[in-house]
Structure formats: C-alpha cells, structure tokens
Amino acid sequence: MIKYTVTLFLTIAVEFGILSLAAVIFDFNLINTFFVGGLSIFCAVWLFSLFTHQSSNTLNAGIRGWTGQDAGDIKPFQEKFGPIKMGLAAFIGVNLLITYFYYY
Numbered sequence: 146m147i148k149y150t151v152t153l154f155l156t157i158a159v160e161f162g163i164l165s166l167a168a169v170i171f172d173f174n175l176i177n178t179f180f181v182g183g184l185s186i187f188c189a190v191w192l193f194s195l196f197t198h199q200s201s202n203t204l205n206a207g208i209r210g211w212t213g214q215d216a217g218d219i220k221p222f223q224e225k226f227g228p229i230k231m232g233l234a235a236f237i238g239v240n241l242l243i244t245y246f247y248y249y
Contacts, residue, residue, distance in 0.1 A: 149228045156232030160186060176247050179240045187233040191224070198222045 160183060168178035199222070208216035226234070 152228035153232040153235070156229050157236050160233065160236050176240075176244055180237070180244045183233065183237045183240055187230070187237055190230060190233060194224070195222055 161179075164178050164182040165175070167173070167182065168175045198220075201217070202219045205217040205219055208214060224230075
C-alpha cells in the first residue's frame with residue numbers, strides 16, 4: 146500500500162515538474178499547459194497500452210490462423226488502473242477543477 150501511494154504521488158510530482166518546465170521554456174500559460182499536457186500524457190499512456198494489447202491479439206490470431214497452434218487467448222481490452230495511471234487521472238481531475246474555477 147505504501148509503495149502504491151508513493152508511486153502515485155511521485156507520478157503527480159514528475160508530471161507537475163515536466164509540465165512546469167515545458168510551460169516556462171515555451172512561455173505558455175501554466176494552467177492551460179497543466180490541463181492539456183496532463184490530458185495528452187494520459188492519452189499517450191492509454192494508447193500505448195491499447196496498442197500493446199492489440200498487437201498481442203493480432204500475433205496470437207495470426208499464429209492460430211496460419212499454424213493451428215494455440216498461441217494464447219484473444220481477449221478484449223480492459224484498462225487496468227495502476228498507481229501511475231491513477232496519478233495521471235488525479236492530476237487531470239485536479240487541473241480540470243482548477244481550470245474551471247480560474248476561467249469561470
């Protein structure tokens with residue numbers, strides 16, 4: 146449990162640091178950078194896991210189709226929220242609230 150919590154907060158801190166540095170270097174608005182950058186990073190991580198799962202299914206289907214051997218099951222994609230993805234999602238949620246209250 147401690148490892149999970151440390152990883153979650155470390156993910157938030159690293160994302161905060163990277164996006165803060167990007168906002169300062171490129172002279173962007175900090176609030177917009179946090180929201181759009183956090184959303185972009187979360188989408189990139191999600192798409193990577195989706196692509197990895199789809200590639201595994203494609204390989205298993207190809208082996209089964211060409212050779213008839215059972216290379217593994219073809220399973221539907223189910224998102225698993227570990228501490229890193231939960232940290233990314235928490236960062237997006239907090240920044241969504243901050244952005245909303247800042248502009249409205």
